[in-house]
Amino acid sequence: MEPYLNIVFRCLSVYVFMIVAIRLTGKKELSQLNTIDVILILLISNAVQNAMVGDNTSLSGGLVAAGVLFLLNFILKKLFLKNPRIKNFVLEKPxxxxxxxxxxxxxxxxxxxxxxxxxxxxxxxxxxxxxxxxxxxxxxxxxxxxxxxxxxxxxxxxxxxxxxxxxxxxxxxx
The missing domain is CATH 3.30.240.20 (bsu07140 like domains)
Incomplete structure (x- = not known):
């Protein structure tokens, strides 16, 4: 059970880091994909994969990581509904x-x-x-x-x- 809790913690850390990093780069970066952006996305996903699952390259480890990311996204959407301050921090205003x-x-x-x-x-x-x-x-x-x-x-x-x-x-x- 401990290796899976490690994956959960790692996924949470990477997820929060990515939200903050994307927020700091601004909404324009989210709206357009050019060649450099595609390369960046591919490299980031490759870079953080090991950070999330560590040495665990099993199917169950990957499924736990994916499940945690879906759960975190779901929780964040619910928090947006209940707490406008969190929504305003993560999302830009028009x-x-x-x-x-x-x-x-x-x-x-x-x-x-x-x-x-x-x-x-x-x-x-x-x-x-x-x-x-x-x-x-x-x-x-x-x-x-x-x-x-x-x-x-x-x-x-x-x-x-x-x-x-x-x-x-x-x-x-x-």
């Missing part, structure tokens, strides 16, 4: 990037978004000029939502920038 046609450069700088990236998101939604944007938000999941004021039918439509999501971005039911 940030305004454009309001009434004016870019918020300080928010963009804080999030590591360039004006070129924001303009690319606008073009993906068929918006030519910043002054046409009523509101652009970097959502908690890393998507950029854009609300335009071009016409009455578009005024209340939120366009979502399509991005590839990492599995860990689904923490909290997103």
């Amino acid at each position: 940030e305004i990037l454009i309001h009434d046609g004016k870019m918020d450069f300080s928010a963009m700088h804080k999030l590591g978004i360039t004006s070129d990236e924001l303009e690319e998101a606008m073009r993906e939604h068929g918006v030519d000029q910043v002054k046409e944007v009523k509101l652009a938000m970097m959502e908690a999941d890393g998507n950029i939502s854009i609300i335009t004021g071009k016409s009455e039918e578009l005024k209340h439509t939120v366009f979502k920038r399509k991005r590839i999501h990492k599995t860990l971005s689904n923490i909290g039911g997103a």
Whole structure:
């Protein structure tokens, strides 16, 4: 039984470390996968595998590690519902990037978004000029939502920038 408790402790430690590390790198990193991100994910998973199971390479050891990770994820989602402080620490809040046609450069700088990236998101939604944007938000999941004021039918439509999501971005039911 002791080897399995060791696996449980190791998984808990790695899980908490990964949440903190992802939180510190910011939500933009969770919203896009480029070649460097894919390589990083693969290397991290390989690096932490031994940290979680140690010398135990048995099927039961791997199943215990996977079970602990699923359980920790389930518990964290339940904690989000009961304690907003934990949710706010782990998950980002939406940030305004454009309001009434004016870019918020300080928010963009804080999030590591360039004006070129924001303009690319606008073009993906068929918006030519910043002054046409009523509101652009970097959502908690890393998507950029854009609300335009071009016409009455578009005024209340939120366009979502399509991005590839990492599995860990689904923490909290997103």
